[in-house]
Amino acid sequence: MMGAPIKSIAIPDEVVMSKIYIVRGIKIMLDRDLAELYGVETKVLKQSVKRNISRFPKDFMFEMSEREHT
Template identity: 60%
Template sequence: MPDELIMNKIYLVRGRKVMLDEDLAELYQVTTGNLNKAVARNIKRFPEDFLFRLTDEEFKNLLFQNGRASWGGRRQAPNVFTEEGVAMLSGVLSSERAIAVNIQIMRIFTRIRQVLSDNTELRLEIEKIKNKLDNQDKNMEVVFRYLDELIEKRDNPPPRKRIGFKSDNL
């Protein structure tokens, strides 16, 4: 199964990367109802940070973002599984297909986390460069200000006292 297929089924909801129950059921080649029944039989394995139900507003938003039809067989908003919840599914669904798909999903979650980490490091490096450039701009302003002052002093020298032999006749 191509990794892109799985990556396209990972969404960001409430600041967490999650997968919809219907997408997982499709990947595991089971019905959404059977997946949710297996979860319901083992609900103690799925605390709220592993599994939660989308609000109607979140579900509508997700439908709108992904261009999915709002009509169909769903009577209620879907369950979504966090990375930990998907990992826990491997203990609930024990078919060969479920195990293989679960391993692939875990690898993809790890890769996404690595990419985000790399991007964060890159962002920090860019921020450092911006700060250095800002400081250089400020330093250049100071240098030019001093140069302007020196040029002004050269063009308009202050009156100087004469030194040397003075006679009363002058």
């Protein structure tokens, strides 16, 4: 049994680049922006990552402090 077909859309480079920030000296994307690009809710994206955490490098994500977030 096959799952639903994967939708593919082109996202302009400028849109992606505008969602990249520098935090702790590294380039990051916020979970809400990444979820928006994938067309899913932030909660769904985070659940998917947690379910499949072994597929990601250890430094794939981190929680920002309140100070970093503002």
